[in-house]
Amino acid sequence: MLRGRARREQAAHAGGTPPADDPLDAAQERRVRAVLALGGVPQADLPDGVQQVRLRLLERAAKGEEAPRDVSAWSAVVASRLALDWHRAKRRQERLGERLAALRQPEHQPSGEDNRLLSLAVARGLDGLPDNQRQVLVLRFYADLPVRSIAEELGVPEGTVKSRLHTAVRALRARLHEDEVV
CATH class of the missing domain: 1.10.10.10 (Winged helix-like DNA-binding domain superfamily/Winged helix DNA-binding domain)
Structure with a gap:
């Protein structure tokens, strides 16, 4: 019985409709994706960003914090912060790559x-x-x-x-x- 429910929820989620206990409804998920995409997050990383927003909502609930008054606005703000974090991580990686490249080019190889x-x-x-x-x-x-x-x-x-x-x-x-x- 539980396996059947899990399969139905998984199938529903794969088809674009979130499971019943999903903290984000379809409109909120679309908004989160849009904010991430407009924030410069590549298309391939959008599902991870949406999952991060879901996770943060679930963490709030697990800590006993009440749900945000406007989940849609809260999730958009979280998504924008995730986009900033993505860019910071990318810049950090680029700087590290530059440092490593400089280290690889000594006077003598x-x-x-x-x-x-x-x-x-x-x-x-x-x-x-x-x-x-x-x-x-x-x-x-x-x-x-x-x-x-x-x-x-x-x-x-x-x-x-x-x-x-x-x-x-x-x-x-x-x-x-x-x-x-x-």
Whole structure:
């Protein structure tokens, strides 16, 4: 019986009609898609954006918060924020790509073997760091997050992030010198 209901809901949703317990009706979903599309989110990412809005509505309900007075307006605002987040993530990825491209163009091109040795040494060095130091190092230099964002996400002061970064870089540099990689 439950499988039949799940299949009917899935079929109804695939056909364009949301299931009965869907927090967004069809008009609200169309509005969310439009806001995301106008915000520059690619067509392929629109279903994920709509799901994110649904998830946020369900999270509100799970926390015991009352539903927004105007779900349509609330969901449009959330969709616009998601579009901004999408652009920020895209810019972050582009900056990271530029940094990596700059790193790949040194004065002399190291051989493939040199690159493999360096990658292995860095991986070993990261494995040797305490979890909190490795975490801030990866967030700062691989995820390209600013110190302030790292501090906010981890719930620690900026000074703590800076201290952990300093200690981690020193330890990683020492390890790479010890292994005679740099």
